[in-house]
Amino acid sequence: MYLLGCDIGSSSVKASIVDAQTGQAVVSDFYPKEEAVINAPRLGWAEQDPAMWWEYLKNAVQGALTKGNIKGQEIGAIGISYQMHGLVVVDKNKQVLRPSIIWCDSRAVPYGDRAFKNIGEKHCLATLLNSPGNFTAAKLAWIKEYEPAIFEKIYKIMLPGDYAAMRMTGEIVTTVSGLSEGVFWDFQNNCISEDVMNYFGFSKSLIASVKPTFGNQGELTHSAAQELGLKKGTPVTYRAGDQPNNALSLNVLNPGEIAATGGTSGVVYGVNNHVAYDTLSRVNTFAHVNHTAENPRLGVLLCINGVGILNSWVKRNIAPAGITYNQLNDIAATIPIGSDGISILPFGNGAERMLQNRQIDCSIQGLNFNIHTNAHLARAAQEGIVFSFKYGMDIMNEMGIDIEVIRAGNANLFLSPIFRETLAGVTGTVIELYDTTGAVGAAIGAGIGAGIYTTAKEAFASLKKIDVIEPDGLKADKCVGAYEIWKERLEQILKQ
Known part of the structure; x- marks a missing residue:
């Protein structure tokens, strides 16, 4: 069956x-x-x-x-x-x-x-x-x-x-x-x-x-x-x-466990067993799949609209015609961490909850016509996406959610070495990649709902960890420095 x-x-x-x-x-x-x-x-x-x-x-x-x-x-x-x-x-x-x-x-x-x-x-x-x-x-x-x-x-x-x-x-x-x-x-x-x-x-x-x-x-x-x-x-x-x-x-079902995705939008999702909310509602709390009134399981969700959609926009409009995402990653990898001073704020896909529902649109900061190329923009786009994750994860930290390990499927932006290494570096967090997708998870959920699996352990016995990305000290310092520049530029716009 x-x-x-x-x-x-x-x-x-x-x-x-x-x-x-x-x-x-x-x-x-x-x-x-x-x-x-x-x-x-x-x-x-x-x-x-x-x-x-x-x-x-x-x-x-x-x-x-x-x-x-x-x-x-x-x-x-x-x-x-x-x-x-x-x-x-x-x-x-x-x-x-x-x-x-x-x-x-x-x-x-x-x-x-x-x-x-x-x-x-x-x-x-x-x-x-x-x-x-x-x-x-x-x-x-x-x-x-x-x-x-x-x-x-x-x-x-x-x-x-x-x-x-x-x-x-x-x-x-x-x-x-x-x-x-x-x-x-x-x-x-x-x-x-x-x-x-x-x-x-x-x-x-x-x-x-x-x-x-x-x-x-x-x-x-x-x-x-x-x-x-x-x-x-x-x-x-x-x-x-x-x-x-x-x-x-x-298999993120219990308090302290964290999942992330980097598709059209980007998400960091953590599970709590008690009421926790951001007073500015920049991150959101919903009932998790295993939530009950007697045994609360609440998912704290950081959602950023302008993530994969920015990367795909770069591929369609800036990168050489006909290249693949892997080739785009290779082009971006020719540029050093920090993209030689370019920061991209990836908020061009509607109002962002993380920014208190403001719609500030995407912007490119620090562009120099004499030194910067499409390769710089390709790297700066991925770094800007990562930095938006970091900005939101800091809000989650303020709510008392410790993020020590991020679990993600080996798909979308997590296929990019630049994205993975920058995220691990700027957050100081270990990333674990698994061979699964949302559709596979829905199929496993169907098995739980049909009574074919009686426990989560049984349902996810075959879940395979395929890679672990740990922060690299020297690279991490450079990522943090680039993030501070990015954050300062974002906050200047938010003050306007």
């Missing part, structure tokens, strides 16, 4: 098939082969058509089945990982009413800021563990004001993973972890937040039924099974946002 994991990202949808007995990934595929389009009707907006995710999902699943020569009838359970904080709205016929407002869209910032002030900042932090900020609830408030005709037709609201599951099972359900990432969950009273619903004037009927993160969340309908090439009745037994799921895939 096999387990299927589906990871619905903003750049692609990935599908991985895992052998349930060994826990080993057998085959993976993704679609589209080029990065998916993010529509920006206005500056700071970001939308995608949920129907597009479904088409990509079908292609990725069918591609994985074909590549692995696996029959759909052999899939025993399905897990879903998805881009967090997005908003999908459907009518009573389960038809999507407008494009999804996705995670990096900034239009709802004023709504969250006003809610934070009017509900009460201390009260929000004590109950929601966050400011309503730019999350799903605030995005729904924007629709209510600017698209009232659409708002009146809304039957249910969903996160992207809820939508994918609805297309699979015909059922509209969600999870506590999902509701917390949308800032709909009251941790103090363990229920949907009356404060948020009343302040924004939302009916509780808009919220889907709540299911456990692990467990049967519905079964494939006949039509969905045909579209995906799977068996009717196959259960969906797990779903989680991409960052809690990434932590799961790295």
Whole structure:
């Protein structure tokens, strides 16, 4: 028997098939082969058509089945990982009413800021563990004001993973972890937040039924099974946002454990067993995949929007045409640490929570036309991304979260030696790389939810550590020096 994991990202949808007995990934595929389009009707907006995710999902699943020569009838359970904080709205016929407002869209910032002030900042932090900020609830408030005709037709609201599951099972359900990432969950009273619903004037009927993160969340309908090439009745037994799921895939489930990713956005994610929040809501706290009211497991999430998207922008627009990311890394490696004085602030992908929801855009500091080349920009981009990680990790340290070891999948920016060595050097932290992905983690989650694995130890027995990167003393000093210049330049802009 096999387990299927589906990871619905903003750049692609990935599908991985895992052998349930060994826990080993057998085959993976993704679609589209080029990065998916993010529509920006206005500056700071970001939308995608949920129907597009479904088409990509079908292609990725069918591609994985074909590549692995696996029959759909052999899939025993399905897990879903998805881009967090997005908003999908459907009518009573389960038809999507407008494009999804996705995670990096900034239009709802004023709504969250006003809610934070009017509900009460201390009260929000004590109950929601966050400011309503730019999350799903605030995005729904924007629709209510600017698209009232659409708002009146809304039957249910969903996160992207809820939508994918609805297309699979015909059922509209969600999870506590999902509701917390949308800032709909009251941790103090363990229920949907009356404060948020009343302040924004939302009916509780808009919220889907709540299911456990692990467990049967519905079964494939006949039509969905045909579209995906799977068996009717196959259960969906797990779903989680991409960052809690990434932590799961790295077996990060307990206090003090840290996971990181460097995809389109960048994330450092740590687990707490007690309430902890940043008073400025620059980092955020959500229910982790194994959270319960009796045994709290809270994920503290640092998210930086402008990470991999900056690196891909450099590849498309500055680097020589047609090169690979590995070749781009080689070009960047010809330049010394500190990029000969260039600092890039990688904040060109919407408002940044780490910067208190300010949108300062990306900027290049210290550029000298006489000495700097595209190779300098390639290195400075990766260093700027790392330095934004360091800036946010310092905030996490202020909350009492010690980061001694970072676990990450051997993917995306963590494939770059410059990125890895700079991150280890500037933070003084050991980095452990593992052979896993979010889609593989979702498949393992499906196995836990289906009862195939009874403990995390059993589920992750096959998780392989493939590399360890330790700080190099001399290089680390140079990284810290470059970071101090970068930080000073950032703080000068923040003062404006």
